[in-house]
Amino acid sequence: MTSKGNDVIFPLLLFIAVFKNTFGKNWDFGIDEDATSQDYPRDSLSNFTEFARNYGYAAEEHTVITEDGYILSIFRIPKGKNCRGRVRQPPVLLMHGLLQSSDSWLDAGPSAGLAFLISDACYDLWVGNVRGTYYGRRNVRLNPDADSQFWNFTSHEMGILDVPSIINYMLNETGSSELIYVGYSQGARIFFIMCSETFGYCDKIKVSINIAPAARVKYTRSVPIQLLTRFYAVTEPFLSGPRELEVLQKEGLIQKASSFFCKDSILAGTVCRAALALIDSYDPGSILTQTIRVLFGHFPAGTSARNLAVFGQNVIAGRFQKYDYGPSKNLELYGTVNPPLYNLNRTNMPVVLLHSENDLLVDSKDVQWLSAQLPNLIESYKVRHSTWTHFDNCYSRYTNITIFLKIREYLHKYSKYGSV
Numbered sequence: 001m002t003s004k005g006n007d008v009i010f011p012l013l014l015f016i017a018v019f020k021n022t023f024g025k026n027w028d029f030g031i032d033e034d035a036t037s038q039d040y041p042r043d044s045l046s047n048f049t050e051f052a053r054n055y056g057y058a059a060e061e062h063t064v065i066t067e068d069g070y071i072l073s074i075f076r077i078p079k080g081k082n083c084r085g086r087v088r089q090p091p092v093l094l095m096h097g098l099l100q101s102s103d104s105w106l107d108a109g110p111s112a113g114l115a116f117l118i119s120d121a122c123y124d125l126w127v128g129n130v131r132g133t134y135y136g137r138r139n140v141r142l143n144p145d146a147d148s149q150f151w152n153f154t155s156h157e158m159g160i161l162d163v164p165s166i167i168n169y170m171l172n173e174t175g176s177s178e179l180i181y182v183g184y185s186q187g188a189r190i191f192f193i194m195c196s197e198t199f200g201y202c203d204k205i206k207v208s209i210n211i212a213p214a215a216r217v218k219y220t221r222s223v224p225i226q227l228l229t230r231f232y233a234v235t236e237p238f239l240s241g242p243r244e245l246e247v248l249q250k251e252g253l254i255q256k257a258s259s260f261f262c263k264d265s266i267l268a269g270t271v272c273r274a275a276l277a278l279i280d281s282y283d284p285g286s287i288l289t290q291t292i293r294v295l296f297g298h299f300p301a302g303t304s305a306r307n308l309a310v311f312g313q314n315v316i317a318g319r320f321q322k323y324d325y326g327p328s329k330n331l332e333l334y335g336t337v338n339p340p341l342y343n344l345n346r347t348n349m350p351v352v353l354l355h356s357e358n359d360l361l362v363d364s365k366d367v368q369w370l371s372a373q374l375p376n377l378i379e380s381y382k383v384r385h386s387t388w389t390h391f392d393n394c395y396s397r398y399t400n401i402t403i404f405l406k407i408r409e410y411l412h413k414y415s416k417y418g419s420v
């Protein structure tokens with residue numbers, strides 16, 4: 001099923017690559033840096049620990065096993081590079097968005113990747129991964145290449161199983177009784193799902209900072225995301241077998257082709273930049289060509305067709321709701337004809353939201369709606385930079401002066417220096 005998109009994208013990229021190599025020599029594409037390089041950049045081939053260590057950050061790898069047997073690799077940068085043993089408590093958990101992984105927080109490099117910035121501010125930083133990504137593609141019983149059941153999940157299971165297991169693991173490992181949650185896009189969605197559907201976990205969150213939170217997605221304007229998720233909303237019930245149920249995985253055709261073409265500085269600065277702008281929106285000069293060369297080594301990171309389907313269903317319904325099985329099975333499973341809404345009333349710890357006008361994936365109108373549902377909203381902050389996009393939150397060179405100042409304000413407010 002993923003090959004549908006390749007039918008268009010792959011020949012297009014190929015055409016441009018050939019065209020560029022034949023005629024492009026004398027063209028000035030206005031490339032901002034590293035214009036001569038055509039090899040894979042080192043960072044695009046690195047995993048989290050290698051990437052962080054290459055910049056002098058001591059990263060650890062940890063393995064979390066969920067209640068239903070998914071094996072997740074998560075990462076920790078226990079002390080900032082220049083913190084001399086003084087680390088603020090409680091620990092911080094950073095969760096990536098849809099089709100991303102922990103590595104997305106490094107791709108913009110040490111001056112802009114949020115994992116670097118939070119660590120530099122002297123926090124005990126944990127960077128999570130959810131099931132279905134290349135760091136969550138294992139299970140104690142199920143084989144992702146052979147068992148369809150492995151791919152039978154959505155953001156619901158990430159919220160009720162993955163995040164709680166990561167929290168248990170972190171608290172046990174650090175001896176802390178609480179933590180700070182920072183979630184982006186789907187990473188925020190699964191936080192609200194956890195609070196709605198589980199007991200005892202949200203009480204352990206001191207403050208939850210949510211960047212471009214994808215809870216209700218009624219006003220999502222991105223045409224490619226609409227098409228992709230609506231496509232799966234319609235076709236997913238008819239898919240079968242792991243090869244159809246796993247989508248946009250690392251080492252899949254789309255990711256391999258994207259990383260192959262986008263490693264080239266000229267293509268990265270033109271075609272790949274345009275592709276990102278087409279999915280999201282355009283913020284001139286914000287994402288470095290070098291970051292684009294690196295990020296496609298880690299994106300898309302894979303998920304289930306069913307997870308994309310539930311996003312599509314939510315876009316169509318304009319509601320923050322559970323998977324829709326159709327009226328009769330809904331009635332059987334949920335006791336109602338329509339899928340139940342997630343209950344945002346239960347998210348009763350302090351919550352901070354960040355959003356922006358030029359984000360075509362998570363619209364400010366949906367974030368406004370979300371703010372009104374939350375019983376303990378501290379601040380809903382609209383990013384000052386008027387062209388700030390959805391992807392800017394992880395990939396922009398300017399995260400430090402746009403979103404991180406606000407994030408740091410709340411990290412600081414809800415933490416203090418502790419002994420390590």
Ligand SMILES: *[C@@H]1O[C@H](CO)[C@@H](O)[C@H](O)[C@H]1NC(C)=O
Nearest residue numbers: 046047048049050061073135
């Ligand atoms: C990351 O790379 C290192 C070095 O190649 C390797 O030892 C480690 O197992 C890798 N970790 C993951 C989660 O892939």
Ligand SMILES: *[C@@H]1O[C@H](CO)[C@@H](O)[C@H](O)[C@H]1NC(C)=O
Nearest residue numbers: 110111112117120400401404
């Ligand atoms: C981020 O901004 C702060 C304050 O403006 C500055 O002190 C710090 O050096 C910046 N960090 C990076 C990595 O650029």
Ligand SMILES: *[C@@H]1O[C@H](CO)[C@@H](O)[C@H](O)[C@H]1NC(C)=O
Nearest residue numbers: 148149150151152153240333
């Ligand atoms: C997926 O899991 C749900 C319950 O979580 C179950 O009702 C359904 O039959 C499963 N679907 C498949 C295709 O295994």
Ligand SMILES: *[C@@H]1O[C@H](CO)[C@@H](O)[C@H](O)[C@H]1NC(C)=O
Nearest residue numbers: 065168169170171172173174
């Ligand atoms: C908690 O940590 C201890 C040692 O640090 C370990 O032996 C134990 O298995 C952990 N428990 C859980 C539930 O992870």
Ligand SMILES: *[C@@H]1O[C@H](CO)[C@@H](O)[C@H](O)[C@H]1NC(C)=O
Nearest residue numbers: 341342343344345346373375
């Ligand atoms: C949330 O709480 C308010 C006030 O207690 C109540 O009016 C509202 O119906 C609740 N919403 C949900 C979804 O439970």
